[in-house]
Amino acid sequence: MRHLLDTNHDGPRFCPYHGRCCWPRDALATRPARYALRGGYGGIGKYDALGTFLRRWRRRNDAEGVELRFAHIEDIIGGLLPRGAAEPEWWCANGRADAHAPHRRAWLDAGFEAIAEPKAETVYFRKRPTP
Known part of the structure; x- marks a missing residue:
């Protein structure tokens, strides 16, 4: 099975290899601020x-x-x-x-x-x- 992280795309996608969303390797260092881990997409919180x-x-x-x-x-x-x-x-x-x-x-x-x-x-x- 090819790992999703080996593909190019601009955001996290569901990865069947891990069973969760993953970032492509080349985007980890340059991911936009709107994808910050603590705030999720666009800094939107749960509430x-x-x-x-x-x-x-x-x-x-x-x-x-x-x-x-x-x-x-x-x-x-x-x-x-x-x-x-x-x-x-x-x-x-x-x-x-x-x-x-x-x-x-x-x-x-x-x-x-x-x-x-x-x-x-x-x-x-x-x-x-x-x-």
């Missing part, structure tokens, strides 16, 4: 889709907020929430350091604060007042 959803919801609705079930959030982000999401502290931003966590940045940047009810597996995203 960016949730931020996009909330921004769109905010533009289209006049309500004070939206309640989402954990399962709906998982559908939006395309993956499972971590075990920590079962704790209310995971959702609230208490202080400046907490606000920089990637999952919190998604709703804070979209103009929301999160109020979680982990036992009910729901989160209420309430609009923050605009200054």
